[in-house]
Amino acid sequence: MIQLKQVSKRYGDIVALDHIDLTVQDGECVVLIGPSGCGKSTLLRSINRLIDTDQGDILVNGQNISTYKAEDLRRQLGYCIQGVGLFPHLSVFDNIAIVPQLLKWDKVKIKDRINTLMDLTGLPLSYLSxxxxxxxxxxxxxxxxxxxxxADPSILLMDEPFGAVDPMTREQIQLAFRKIQRELKKTVLFVTHDMEEAILLADRIAIMYKGKILSLETPGGLINGKHDPFVNEFIGADYPLRLLKRYTLADLKVINVDSKSQLNQVSYLNEFSTAKEILSEILKSGSQEIMIQKTDKTKVIVSYEALIELLQKVLNNEIV
Ligand SMILES: Nc1ncnc2c1ncn2[C@@H]1O[C@H](COP(=O)(O)OP(=O)(O)OP(=O)(O)O)[C@@H](O)[C@H]1O
Ligand SMILES: [Mg+2]
Known part of the structure; x- marks a missing residue:
């Protein structure tokens, strides 16, 4: 768990953090989003003590960070620096191995771990040198x-980790990251400029502006327009459409049909397709419904009404 209590930080006249209160629960992913310069990186850097704050308390797993030994804090926090920050003189292998080596893991364990991570992020092993x-x-x-x-830390601080990755690879990494975060119950504070990335990954989205958190809501909760005017402007009028990216066919009411049926079938959609892709296909088809074949070859019909119903459920907090 990460807790910030009334944390403030100034750089001269600039208030980078203004009385921030924030708790990230164990296993939760909170995404920080907001305009450039609003204090997102400062907030992450204050947690791993890369910068000292002027005021307030920061607790990691219940203990004030000022009382941690540097090594113990490092063991619990994985930090992905904005703009990468790899050591130029070290190989890819040695860059990844830094913390495990500091923690004196044995060589075989480090090698196995690095192979797994390269696979997870889609990098060839030949790149290690x-x-x-x-x-x-x-x-x-x-x-x-x-x-x-x-080093398999329980807490991850990620500062725009996928910003320079191309859209297709980015989506693959986002989905892989979401899977590990949920399976391994990592506690994550994740910074992005991309609202769809926030919608896909976040349990809660924190919208920052001028050093303050103006709104801290689930992606579904943000759809209720009862916000500060800046938040409404920031999320944009098309937010409900973008929110559909968070859901898949499994969240929609469907009608099972005979597997021989050929009616309006969209061949490249399946159960992993997002509700946003399904809506796009319905709009393109010019009809009220389309048929989708799942990977097990069973077929379902999904209608425009099912999408409306989904958004109503989100509005009524029946689905997160
Ligand atoms: N070392 C520093 N010295 C002086 N001012 C700083 C320093 N680091 C950050 N700032 C200022 O503090 C404010 C918050 O910076 P921060 O890096 O946290 O923004 P950010 O939200 O991460 O922005 P971006 O989205 O562009 O990465 C900015 O106005 C920035 O200019
Ligand atoms: Mg930043």
Whole structure:
């Protein structure tokens, strides 16, 4: 668990953090989003003591960070730095191995762990001997993600970790990250500029502005328009449409049909397709419903009404 109590930080006249209260529960993923300069990185950096705050208390797993030994804090926190921050003179392997080596893991365990992480982030093992300057921006970011996960910390601080990754790889990594976060119950504070990334990954979204958290809500909760005017403007009028990316066919009411039926079938959609993709296909089809074949070859019909119903359930907090 991470707790910030009335945390403030100034740089001269700039108030980077203004009396921040925030708790990230065990196993929860809170996504921080807000305009450039609103204090997101400052907030993350204050948690792992890269910067000292002026006021307030920060607790990691119930203990004030000022009382931790540096090594004990490092063991619990994985940190993915904005702009990657790999050590240029070290190979990819040695960059990822930094914390496990500091913690004196044995060589075989480090190698196994690194192989698993390279696979998870879609990087070839042949890259382990490369130096950071031989990587593309997106590849370097993925190495940064491997490094943050390396020692299997219970808490992850991720500062725009997928910003330079191309959209297709990015979506794969987002889904892989969501899977590990949920399976391994990592406690995550994740910074992004991308609202759809926030919608996909967050249990709660914190919207920051000028050093303050203006709103802290579930992605579904944000749909209720009872916010500060800045928050309404920030999430945008198309927020309900973007929110559909969080849900899949499994969240929609469907009608099972005969597997021989050919009616309006959209061949590339399946049970992993998002509600947003399904809506796009319904709009494109010009009809009220489409048929989708799941990977087990069974077929279902999903209608426009099912999407309306889904959003109503989200509005009524029946689904998160
Ligand atoms: N070391 C520093 N010295 C002086 N001012 C700083 C320092 N670090 C950050 N700031 C200022 O504090 C404010 C918050 O910066 P921060 O890096 O937290 O923003 P951010 O929300 O992460 O922005 P971005 O989305 O661009 O990464 C900014 O106005 C920034 O200029
Ligand atoms: Mg930043």
């Amino acid at each position: 490369k130096k950071p300057h031989e990587l593309s921006g997106g590849e370097a970011q993925r190495v940064g993600v491997c490094r943050a996960l390396a």
